[in-house]
Amino acid sequence: MALPLLRSVVREHGPVALVHFDAHLDTWDTYFNAPVTHGTIFRRAFEESLLIEEHSIHVGIRGPIYGAADLGDDRRFGFHNRDLRPDHPARPAGEGRVTSAADAAMRARR
Numbered sequence: 001m002a003l004p005l006l007r008s009v010v011r012e013h014g015p016v017a018l019v020h021f022d023a024h025l026d027t028w029d030t031y032f033n034a035p036v037t038h039g040t041i042f043r044r045a046f047e048e049s050l051l052i053e054e055h056s057i058h059v060g061i062r063g064p065i066y067g068a069a070d071l072g073d074d075r076r077f078g079f080h081n082r083d084l085r086p087d088h089p090a091r092p093a094g095e096g097r098v099t100s101a102a103d104a105a106m107r108a109r110r
Contacts (some may be wrong), residue, residue, distance in 0.1 A: 003036065020056070
């Protein structure tokens, strides 16, 4: 659903910056050999020039990263990453934690 909505918004307003709240990147090339699925949407959006490069961000990434190419591709597409765990591979080295309600809840459980 996200890809058709992005196309519609871009037709009306031009490319957009995306704030993507999810546990997964959703920028894989294919998922089970299918080019358009829930896990490939933002790669397709990048390829169609729907997103403003270097102005989109994933927040909350905590799902699996299957290989170094996942993060490299994501950076190539202009995404920044903010995860909610200090040990997650999507967190750039040396960056501090994201302050959010989810972050505060995680700290309170410790």
